[in-house]
Amino acid sequence: MNREIIIKVCTGTSGVASGGEEVLATFRNIIASAGLEASSAERCSAEQSGCRGFCKKDVIVDVIINGEKTTYMHVKPDMAPKIFEEHIMRGVPVAEWITDREYHEFRDKQTKVVLSACGEIDQEDIHAYRSIGGYEATHKAVLSMTPEEIISVVRQSNLRGRGGGGFPTGLKWELCSRFISDTKYVICNGNESDPGAFMDTSIMEGNPHSVIEGMIICAKAIGSNQGYIYTKAEYALTVRRLQKAIRQCYEMGFLGKNIFGSECNFDLRVFQGAGAFVCGEATALMRSIEGKRGMPSSKMWRTAESGLWNRPTVLNNVETFANIPKIIANGAKWFRNLGTERSGGTKVFSLSGRVKNTGLIEVPMGTTLREIIFDIGGGIEGGKIFKGVHIGGPTGGCIPAELLDTEVDYESLAQAGSMMGSGGMVVLDEGNCIVDTAKFFVSISQAESCGKCTPCRIGTKRMLEILERITNGSGRDGDSALLEELGQHIRATSLCGLGMTAPNPVLSTLRYFRDEYEQHISKKRCPAAVCRALITYAILGDICTGCGACKRVCPADAIRGTKKKPHHIDAGICIKCGTCFDVCKFKAVTKS
Amino acid sequence: MITLKINGKKISVGESSTVLDAARRLDIPIPTLCHHPELSPFGGCRLCLVEIKGHPRPVASCSTLAREGMDVITSSTRLEQLRKTTLELLLSDHPQDCMVCERAGDCTLQELAYFYGIRENRFTGAQRPRGKRDDNPFISRDMEKCILCGQCVRVCDEVQGVGAIDFAYRGMTTKITPAFERDLDCEFCGQCVAVCPTGALSGKMWARKGRQNFDEVDTVCPYCGCGCTITLHVRRNAVVRVSSRIDTFHEGCLCAKGRFGYGFIQSPDRLTRPLIRIAPKDNSHFSHDHINQSLRSFLKGPRGGTADSSVNPQASALFKEVSWEEALDYAGSRLKEIEERYGPDCIGGLSSARCTNEENYLFQKFMRAVIGTNNVDHCARY
Numbered sequence: 007m008n009r010e011i012i013i014k015v016c017t018g019t020s021g022v023a024s025g026g027e028e029v030l031a032t033f034r035n036i037i038a039s040a041g042l043e044a045s046s047a048e049r050c051s052a053e054q055s056g057c058r059g060f061c062k063k064d065v066i067v068d069v070i071i072n073g074e075k076t077t078y079m080h081v082k083p084d085m086a087p088k089i090f091e092e093h094i095m096r097g098v099p100v101a102e103w104i105t106d107r108e109y110h111e112f113r114d115k116q117t118k119v120v121l122s123a124c125g126e127i128d129q130e131d132i133h134a135y136r137s138i139g140g141y142e143a144t145h146k147a148v149l150s151m152t153p154e155e156i157i158s159v160v161r162q163s164n165l166r167g168r169g170g171g172g173f174p175t176g177l178k179w180e181l182c183s184r185f186i187s188d189t190k191y192v193i194c195n196g197n198e199s200d201p202g203a204f205m206d207t208s209i210m211e212g213n214p215h216s217v218i219e220g221m222i223i224c225a226k227a228i229g230s231n232q233g234y235i236y237t238k239a240e241y242a243l244t245v246r247r248l249q250k251a252i253r254q255c256y257e258m259g260f261l262g263k264n265i266f267g268s269e270c271n272f273d274l275r276v277f278q279g280a281g282a283f284v285c286g287e288a289t290a291l292m293r294s295i296e297g298k299r300g301m302p303s304s305k306m307w308r309t310a311e312s313g314l315w316n317r318p319t320v321l322n323n324v325e326t327f328a329n330i331p332k333i334i335a336n337g338a339k340w341f342r343n344l345g346t347e348r349s350g351g352t353k354v355f356s357l358s359g360r361v362k363n364t365g366l367i368e369v370p371m372g373t374t375l376r377e378i379i380f381d382i383g384g385g386i387e388g389g390k391i392f393k394g395v396h397i398g399g400p401t402g403g404c405i406p407a408e409l410l411d412t413e414v415d416y417e418s419l420a421q422a423g424s425m426m427g428s429g430g431m432v433v434l435d436e437g438n439c440i441v442d443t444a445k446f447f448v449s450i451s452q453a454e455s456c457g458k459c460t461p462c463r464i465g466t467k468r469m470l471e472i473l474e475r476i477t478n479g480s481g482r483d484g485d486s487a488l489l490e491e492l493g494q495h496i497r498a499t500s501l502c503g504l505g506m507t508a509p510n511p512v513l514s515t516l517r518y519f520r521d522e523y524e525q526h527i528s529k530k531r532c533p534a535a536v537c538r539a540l541i542t543y544a545i546l547g548d549i550c551t552g553c554g555a556c557k558r559v560c561p562a563d564a565i566r567g568t569k570k571k572p573h574h575i576d577a578g579i580c581i582k583c584g585t586c587f588d589v590c591k592f593k594a595v596t597k598s
Numbered sequence: 599m600i601t602l603k604i605n606g607k608k609i610s611v612g613e614s615s616t617v618l619d620a621a622r623r624l625d626i627p628i629p630t631l632c633h634h635p636e637l638s639p640f641g642g643c644r645l646c647l648v649e650i651k652g653h654p655r656p657v658a659s660c661s662t663l664a665r666e667g668m669d670v671i672t673s674s675t676r677l678e679q680l681r682k683t684t685l686e687l688l689l690s691d692h693p694q695d696c697m698v699c700e701r702a703g704d705c706t707l708q709e710l711a712y713f714y715g716i717r718e719n720r721f722t723g724a725q726r727p728r729g730k731r732d733d734n735p736f737i738s739r740d741m742e743k744c745i746l747c748g749q750c751v752r753v754c755d756e757v758q759g760v761g762a763i764d765f766a767y768r769g770m771t772t773k774i775t776p777a778f779e780r781d782l783d784c785e786f787c788g789q790c791v792a793v794c795p796t797g798a799l800s801g802k803m804w805a806r807k808g809r810q811n812f813d814e815v816d817t818v819c820p821y822c823g824c825g826c827t828i829t830l831h832v833r834r835n836a837v838v839r840v841s842s843r844i845d846t847f848h849e850g851c852l853c854a855k856g857r858f859g860y861g862f863i864q865s866p867d868r869l870t871r872p873l874i875r876i877a878p879k880d881n882s883h884f885s886h887d888h889i890n891q892s893l894r895s896f897l898k899g900p901r902g903g904t905a906d907s908s909v910n911p912q913a914s915a916l917f918k919e920v921s922w923e924e925a926l927d928y929a930g931s932r933l934k935e936i937e938e939r940y941g942p943d944c945i946g947g948l949s950s951a952r953c954t955n956e957e958n959y960l961f962q963k964f965m966r967a968v969i970g971t972n973n974v975d976h977c978a979r980y
Binding site for chain 2: 284299301304306307452454456459461463464466468471491498500501
C-alpha cells in the first residue's frame with residue numbers, strides 16, 4: 007500500500023522561537039537518511055507551516071498519513087526519531103505526545119477566517135496558497151469587477167479597520183477613490199509594536215499572500231499603482247517572508263504591469279521602519295516612509311485626500327487587508343453575518359497573561375469576554391480568581407470581572423473604558439497589582455511618546471511619577487484625583503491617538519479598582535502583594551520547621567533562627583527580594 | 599471664501615486658512631507657543647485648542663482648516679483650564695530661573711505663565727538633564743529651557759533650507775540636536791534664535807548685557823545690497839544686540855553677519871575719520887609681505903588688541919588724519935590731475951556690495967559722467 011505522508015512543522019514566530027526550524031531539519035534528515043521513498047515508493051515530505059495560534063504548546067507538529075491528521079505538541083528535535091519510528095514506520099502514534107483536550111477546545115471554539123490558512127499551508131510557497139483558492143479573489147476583482155463593485159462589496163461587508171480605530175474600510179476606500187491623482191498609494195500598516203501582541207506578525211509570516219491579495223484588490227478599487235507594506239526592520243522573519251512572497255507574485259504576474267493580463271498595474275514593496283511604536287500612527291508612518299522622523303502630524307486633510315507625499319492614500323492594517331480576499335470570494339453577506347450588526351467578521355486577539363491557554367485566537371465580533379477567557383483560554387492558571395482583562399495594548403484599558411459578559415466590538419469595549427486597539431488581551435488575576443500594571447503600561451507610552459506634544463511628552467511622565475510614588479509607598483492624599491484629572495487632560499488635548507489613549511490604563515483602573523489605589527495611598531498596602539515597598543515578608547512560626555533553606559538563600563542575611571526551631575525575618579534588614587518566599591517548601595513564608 | 603463664526607463673530611477667510619488665522623484676523627487672542635505665521639503648522643504645544651460645535655474634543659486651531667459654517671469658541675472655563683494644565687506641565691519641565699534668564703521679559707512662556715497666574719505647580723518631577731555642549735561663537739543652546747515647539751527646526755529647514763537640527767530620541771528624552779549630537783556647525787544665521795519663544799536659544803554676544811532700558815533703533819544692515827531692516831538694541835550709546843522685526847520685507851530673517859556681525863560698530867580699530875597716506879609710494883612698508891602681515895594682525899580683531907601700529911590710524915606713521923573737506927579736496931584734485939595727464943581710462947573705480955543700490959548707482963554715474971570712463975566694477979562680481 008502506498009501512503010502519502012506529510013509532516014507539518016509550525017515555523018510561526020513562536021514556533022521558530024521554540025526551535026521549529028531545528029525540528030523541521032531533523033525530520034528532513036531522518037526522511038532522507040531512512041530512504042523511505044526509495045524503499046517503499048511512498049511519498050513523504052516534511053514542510054513548514056505558519057502559526058496555529060496555540061503558542062504555549064509549540065513546537066506543534068502534524069503528521070498526516072493519507073489525509074488522517076495527528077497533532078503532536080511540545081516537539082523537540084530529539085523527539086523526532088521516535089515519532090518517525092513508531093508513527094510513520096509502524097503506524098502507531100506516540101500517545102504521550104499527542105495533543106490533549108485543551109488543544110482541541112482551544113481550536114474548536116474559534117472561527118478562523120484570516121487565520122484559516124495559517125498553520126495549514128507552507129507559507130513560503132505561492133502554489134500551496136493557490137491550491138486552497140489563493141489569488142482567485144484577486145483574479146475575480148481585477149478581471150471581472152469594477153472599482154465601484156469592489157467598494158460596494160467591502161462596504162456591505164461591514165468590515166472595519168482592524169488596527170483599532172474601527173473606521174469602515176469600504177468608506178475609506180470610497181473617499182480615496184473619489185480623488186483624482188496621477189499617483190495613489192496603498193499602505194499596509196504592519197508596525198505592530200504592542201508587547202505581547204503578534205496578530206499582524208503571525209498573518210504576515212503565516213500567510214503573507216493573503217495580505218498582498220487584499221492590497222491588490224484595494225489598489226484596483228481606488229486606482230492605485232504603488233503600495234508599501236510597512237513593518238519593522240527587527241522583524242527579520244516577517245520581512246524575509248513578505249519579500250519572498252512579493253517576489254513570487256512578480257514572477258507569476260500578480261504584481262507589476264498588467265496584472266492577470268489586465269490594464270491594472272501595481273508595484274509593491276516592503277518598507278522597513280526603525281521600530282518606533284508611534285510609527286503605527288498613520289501620519290507618523292507616512293512621514294517615516296518619506297524619510298522624515300516618524301512624528302504624527304495634525305490631520306488638516308484626510309489621508310484619503312492627502313497622505314503619503316501629499317497623494318491620496320489608503321492605509322489599512324494587516325488584518326484588514328487579509329480579510330479582503332475572503333470577502334470578495336465569499337460575499338459581503340457571509341462576512342457581515344459572522345459579526346455583529348455594527349462590525350462584520352471576526353477579530354484576532356492575542357491572549358496572554360494569567361490564562362491557561364495563551365496564544366493567538368480568532369473569534370467572531372460579538373463574542374463575550376467570558377467565552378474568550380474561560381472557554382477558549384481555559385480559565386485562570388493555577389485556579390486563581392480572575393481580576394480583569396487588559397485589552398488593546400499599552401494604551402488600552404482594563405475591564406473588570408463584573409463586565410465579563412461584554413461582547414467584543416469597537417463600541418462596547420470603548421464604552422467599558424477600554425478599546426479594541428491592536429487586539430492584545432492580557433488577563434490579570436488576583437496576584438496582579440492593578441496600580442503596578444497601570445504603571446507598566448504608562449511607562450511604555452511615556453518611553454514611546456514621540457515628544458511632539460506637551461500632554462503626551464510631559465503629562466505621561468508626570469502620570470508615571472505619581473504611579474511610581476503610589477507603588478513606592480509615598481502616595482499622597484488626592485493623588486488618585488490628580489491622576490484622574492491629568493488623565494482626562496491628556497486624553498482631551500493630545501495630538502494623536504497614542505497620546506489620547508495613553509491614560510486609558512490609569513483611567514479605566516481608577517474607574518473599576520479605585521479602592522486598590524486608595525489602599526496603596528492611605529493604608530500603604532498592596533492587596534496583591536506585588537509592590538515591593540508595601541509588602542512585608544514574615545515566617546509563620548507554627549508552620550516553619552526550621553529547615554534553614556530560607557536562611558541559606560537570603561542574600562541580605564536577614565533571617566534569624568536556630569536549626570529545627572522556627573525562624574524569623576529581621577524586617578529592618580530584609581530587602582524584600584522574595585527569595586525565601588520562593589524557596590520555602592512548607593509555605594511558612596508569607597507576604598502581605 | 600469660507601465664512602465661519604468665532605465667538606459669535608462672523609468672518610470670511612481664504613480656502614486654506616486655519617481657524618487660528620481667522621481668529622487673528624478678528625483680533626481674538628489665542629495663546630500659542632509653537633505657531634509661527636511663516637512656518638508650516640505644527641500642533642505640538644496644544645495651547646491653541648478651541649471648541650468647535652459638533653466636534654467631540656477640542657482641536658488645535660493652528661492646524662485645523664477653517665470650514666464653511668464652523669462655529670468656534672476660543673475661550674471657555676474648560677479650555678482655559680486645559681491651557682493652564684498644559685502650561686503647568688511645560689513649567690514642570692522648565693528651570694524656574696527667570697531671574698537670571700536672558701529672555702525674561704521677552705519670553706512667551708513666561709508671559710503665558712504670568713497671564714495664567716501660575717505660581718504653584720501641581721506637577722513636579724524629574725526634569726530633563728541637558729548638558730551644555732556648544733563651542734560655536736554665536737548661539738547659546740540652553741536645552742533645559744527648550745519646550746520642543748519645533749520652530750527652530752522648521753525655520754532652519756523651511757526658510758533657511760539648511761536642516762542643521764532636528765528632533766531626536768523619544769518620550770521625556772526628546773531633544774532638538776544637530777546630527778549625532780555634535781556641536782552646532784551651521785551657517786549661524788540665527789533664525790532659530792529669532793523664533794525661539796523661550797530662553798533656550800540666545801546670542802552669546804549679548805549675554806549678560808542687560809534686559810531692560812533699551813532704545814530700539816531701526817536701521818538698514820550695512821553689509822550688503824539686500825538692505826535688510828535691522829533693529830539695534832542700544833543701551834548707553836552702545837549697540838548690545840541686533841534683531842529684525844517680522845513685518846520687514848525679509849520677514850525678520852537675517853544672515854550671520856547682519857545678526858551677529860555688529861562688533862565693528864564699537865571697535866577701537868574702526869576708521870571714523872578720513873586718512874591721507876603720507877609715506878612715499880615706493881616705501882618698502884608696502885611690500886606684499888608687509889601688507890599681508892599688517893592685515894593678519896588687523897584681522898585678529900578688535901578684541902585681540904594687538905593691531906599692528908602701521909595700520910592703526912591713530913598711531914600710524916603712514917597715514918595722516920584729515921577732515922572730510924580736506925580728504926575730498928585731495929581726492930578730487932588728484933583725480934583731476936591724473937585724468938588730465940593720462941586720460942580718463944587710466945582711472946578705474948571699484949565699489950562695494952555694502953553700499954546701497956542708490957550709492958552704487960551714483961558711483962557708476964560719477965565714473966561715467968564725471969570722470970568719463972566705463973572702468974567701473976563691483977566686489978560682488980568676483
